[in-house]
Amino acid sequence: DAMVIQNPRYQVTQFGKPVTLSCSQTLNHNVMYWYQQKSSQAPKLLFHYYDKDFNNEADTPDNFQSRRPNTSFCFLDIRSPGLGDAAMYLCATSSIPGTLGNQPQHFGDGTRLSIL
Amino acid sequence: AQKITQTQPGMFVQEKEAVTLDCTYDTSDPSYGLFWYKQPSSGEMIFLIYQGSYDQQNATEGRYSLNFQKARKSANLVISASQLGDSAMYFCAMRAFTGTASKLTFGTGTRLQVTL
Numbered sequence: 001d002a003m004v005i006q007n008p009r010y011q012v013t014q015f016g017k018p019v020t021l022s023c024s025q026t027l028n029h030n031v032m033y034w035y036q037q038k039s040s041q042a043p044k045l046l047f048h049y050y051d052k053d054f055n056n057e058a059d060t061p062d063n064f065q066s067r068r069p070n071t072s073f074c075f076l077d078i079r080s081p082g083l084g085d086a087a088m089y090l091c092a093t094s095s096i097p098g099t100l101g102n103q104p105q106h107f108g109d110g111t112r113l114s115i116l
Numbered sequence: 117a118q119k120i121t122q123t124q125p126g127m128f129v130q131e132k133e134a135v136t137l138d139c140t141y142d143t144s145d146p147s148y149g150l151f152w153y154k155q156p157s158s159g160e161m162i163f164l165i166y167q168g169s170y171d172q173q174n175a176t177e178g179r180y181s182l183n184f185q186k187a188r189k190s191a192n193l194v195i196s197a198s199q200l201g202d203s204a205m206y207f208c209a210m211r212a213f214t215g216t217a218s219k220l221t222f223g224t225g226t227r228l229q230v231t232l
Contacts, residue, residue: 043161105163107160109158
């Protein structure tokens with residue numbers, strides 16, 4: 001089945017130690033997104049790729065970076081994780097909105113990041 | 117700027133009963149889309165239903181229907197015949213039609229608990 005896969009499901013890292021989260025998709029969608037979701041809060045968009053074009057949200061900290069080496073894969077790099085970065089990180093994909101624009105974003109299962 | 121408001125932090129419903137989850141929105145865009153997502157405790161975001169701003173009829177998908185009242189800027193989700201597996205967090209989200217990548221604005225969510 002076509003899907004969005006995130007690895008790992010759970011990630012523990014040390015304060016200040018770089019960490020990379022991965023996302024892959026078999027939907028062949030042009031757009032890939034990374035969201036941060038803290039406990040009991042709504043998902044917050046960090047950035048997205050439209051093909052190879054990177055689009056950062058204005059309030060995304062510089063500590064967060066992303067790479068998209070090809071259509072299928074996208075990575076979230078946190079250069080120096082702080083305690084406040086502990087959260088669920090959700091990857092999503094979408095096709096370009098067509099005439100009706102009703103294509104939903106398809107989400108992976110998320111990676112729950114803990115900081116020691 | 118777009119804004120989604122979900123005023124019910126938590127809701128209880130008995131199994132087999134219907135329940136309505138409220139969502140109001142604010143936007144100056146003439147064209148937009150409204151989505152509902154379900155997030156179980158495991159973390160994945162599951163797309164449920166979509167309503168476009170120009171759709172003449174309310175959307176329905178199985179047990180889910182959307183009560184769309186454009187003049188009141190509301191898009192309430194109705195779940196009929198609730199099941200224990202419906203217990204989850206429910207998010208209302210809005211997308212503006214940008215023509216390229218779609219960006220979702222999420223509400224704060226409603227936690228639904230289905231009881232016996």
